[in-house]
Each structure stands twice: as structure tokens, then as C-alpha cells.
Amino acid sequence: AQSVAQPEDQVNVAEGNPLTVKCTYSVSGNPYLFWYVQYPNRGLQFLLKYITGDNLVKGSYGFEAEFNKSQTSFHLKKPSALVSDSALYFCAVRVEGTGRRALTFGSGTRLQVQP
Amino acid sequence: GAVVSQHPSWVICKSGTSVKIECRSLDFQATTMFWYRQFPKQSLMLMATSNEGSKATYEQGVEKDKFLINHASLTLSTLTVTSAHPEDSSFYICSASTRGLNTGELFFGEGSRLTVL
Numbered sequence: 001a002q003s004v005a006q007p008e009d010q011v012n013v014a015e016g017n018p019l020t021v022k023c024t025y026s027v028s029g030n031p032y033l034f035w036y037v038q039y040p041n042r043g044l045q046f047l048l049k050y051i052t053g054d055n056l057v058k059g060s061y062g063f064e065a066e067f068n069k070s071q072t073s074f075h076l077k078k079p080s081a082l083v084s085d086s087a088l089y090f091c092a093v094r095v096e097g098t099g100r101r102a103l104t105f106g107s108g109t110r111l112q113v114q115p
Numbered sequence: 116g117a118v119v120s121q122h123p124s125w126v127i128c129k130s131g132t133s134v135k136i137e138c139r140s141l142d143f144q145a146t147t148m149f150w151y152r153q154f155p156k157q158s159l160m161l162m163a164t165s166n167e168g169s170k171a172t173y174e175q176g177v178e179k180d181k182f183l184i185n186h187a188s189l190t191l192s193t194l195t196v197t198s199a200h201p202e203d204s205s206f207y208i209c210s211a212s213t214r215g216l217n218t219g220e221l222f223f224g225e226g227s228r229l230t231v232l
Contacts, residue, residue, distance in 0.1 A: 034220055043121070043208050043223035044159075090158065101212050102149050103221055107158045 002027040004093050004106035012112045013081045021076040021109045023065075023091030030096040033074040034103060035065055038088040047089075050074060061085070081113045117143045119211050121224030128199055129232055136194045136227045138209030144189035145211035149221065150182075153206040162207075165192045199231040 003026045013019045025031055032051050036044040048059025050067045058064045065076045074091060088110050092103040118141040128134050138148055146167050151159040163184050164172045171184035181203075183195040192211075196203050206228050210221040 036223075041206075041226065041228065043119075043225040044210075046220045046222070049220050101147055101221075102161050102164055103210075104161075105159045 002031075002093055002095055002104050004091050004104055006089075006091055006106035006109045008109050009107075010110045010112060012114065015083050015113050015115050016080050019078050019081045019085070019111065019113070021089050021091075021111060023074045023076065023106060024072050025074065025091070025093045026072065027093060027095045032094040032096060033065075033067060034092040034094075035059065035063070035074075035076050036090045036092060038090065038108075044090065047076070081111075083113050083115050086111055086113045117141075117211070117213060117222040119145075119209065119222045119224040121209055121227055123227055124225060125228050125230075127230045127232065130200055131198055133195055133197045134199055134229060136196075136207055136209075136229075138192045138194070138211070138224050140190045140211045140222070143211075143213050145192075145213065146189065147212045148186060148192040149210045149212070150184060150192075150194050151208045151210065153208060153226075155206075159208060162194075196229065199229070201231045204229055204231045 005024045034049045035047040038044050047063050048057050050057045055067045063078050088108050090108050091106040120139045122137045148165040150162045152162050153159050161174050162177045165184045165186040167186045167189050173179050186192040206226050208226040210223045
């Protein structure tokens with residue numbers, strides 16, 4: 001079985017400050033990891049993914065994430081937060097080679113950026 | 116990026132009626148589509164995997180006869196909530212996977228909010 005944990009329900013950060021949204025995973029096999037963002041009453045927008053290669057992945061809107069195999073983590077980061085980054089963020093995982101293409105999502109973390 | 120269109124965005128219906136939600140891939144062929152359900156302030160729960168031309172695969176605990184899924188073409192999957200009840204009220208989101216891209220991200224529709232009175 002695969003699972004994703006997002007330990008923080010909400011993260012508060014001041015505009016201009018760096019932000020981190022945490023994600024850890026548990027899988028049997030090699031993980032494919034994803035971050036999505038959701039605005040109110042909207043679907044999910046893809047931010048970035050890790051499949052293989054460089055552990056630091058850069059994505060949309062200035063976001064990046066670092067894959068850490070030893071800590072089974074894939075934290076989302078941004079050097080300077082914007083008020084418009086305020087939204088719900090989901091980490092998701094799929095396992096290589098299982099044939100299961102659906103994603104398993106974490107519980108979500110609400111990011112609140114204060115002006 | 117690939118575009119997935121979902122319709123309707125909002126639907127309100129009376130208890131006992133059926134509601135159909137459409138999910139279309141607009142600029143790519145989606146051999147597989149996924150239907151998720153999201154409760155308020157909660158994560159997305161996979162309901163079923165819809166494969167073009169074959170029966171959907173439902174997750175454990177999801178009633179097949181309640182949530183009818185049809186994937187008649189490479190660009191359209193439908194979810195029909197039959198004999199809807201207030202507990203079926205939720206946000207339903209579809210997503211699509213492009214052919215052959217097992218490493219690829221899923222593309223999501225904008226979601227459909229169902230309210231059953």
C-alpha cells in the first residue's frame with residue numbers, strides 16, 4: 001500500500017518570506033511524486049513532479065521541491081511567498097511499475113500568505 | 116498543458132433523482148480517466164478508474180450501482196449518481212491520463228459540486 005502524509009493542516013507565512021510545505025511518503029518501490037495546488041471550488045493544478053534524476057525539481061510559479069529518499073520526503077518550497085500563493089496544496093504519489101496510474105493524495109495543507 | 120473539461124460545475128437536485136457529470140479531454144486522447152470525490156476540508160478519494168471501452172474499476176467501498184461510470188470514447192467519461200441522496204452531496208473531480216505516459220502527471224477537471232436536497 002502507498003500513502004502520503006502532510007503533517008501540517010495549515011502553514012502561515014508572511015509575504016516575501018520563504019515557505020515550506022511538508023510531505024512524506026510511504027511506498028513499496030520507486031515513487032513518482034507530485035505537487036498540486038487547488039483554489040476554492042476549482043480542480044487541481046499541476047505544480048511539479050519528481051520521476052528520476054536531479055533531486056531538486058523546479059516547477060510552476062517559482063515553486064520547487066526536493067526529493068529525499070533517505071527521509072522519504074518531498075517538501076515543497078518557494079524562496080519568496082506571494083499573497084496569491086494562498087491556496088490548498090496536495091502532495092501525491094504513484095509507484096513505478098505497478099500499473100496503477102491513479103494518484104494517492106495526502107490530506108492537503110492550506111497555505112496562508114499574509115500581506 | 117492538456118485540458119480537461121468537466122460539466123456541470125454546479126448542480127442541485129432533489130433526493131431520488133439521478134445526475135450525470137461529464138468529463139472531457141479537449142486536446143488529447145485519454146485512455147484512462149479517474150473519478151475522485153472530495154469532502155469539505157478533506158483530501159481527494161479515488162472512486163474509480165475508467166478505461167475506454169471497458170468496465171470501470173471501482174475502489175473498495177464505492178457502490179457500483181450508485182455511481183455509474185461510462186467511458187465510451189477516448190475523450191469522454193461520464194459519472195452518473197443514481198437515486199441521489201443528501202449524503203451524496205460532494206465535490207466530484209475527474210482527471211485524465213494520456214496514452215502511454217505512466218510517469219506523467221494527471222490533468223484535472225475543474226470539479227463538479229453536487230448538492231442533493
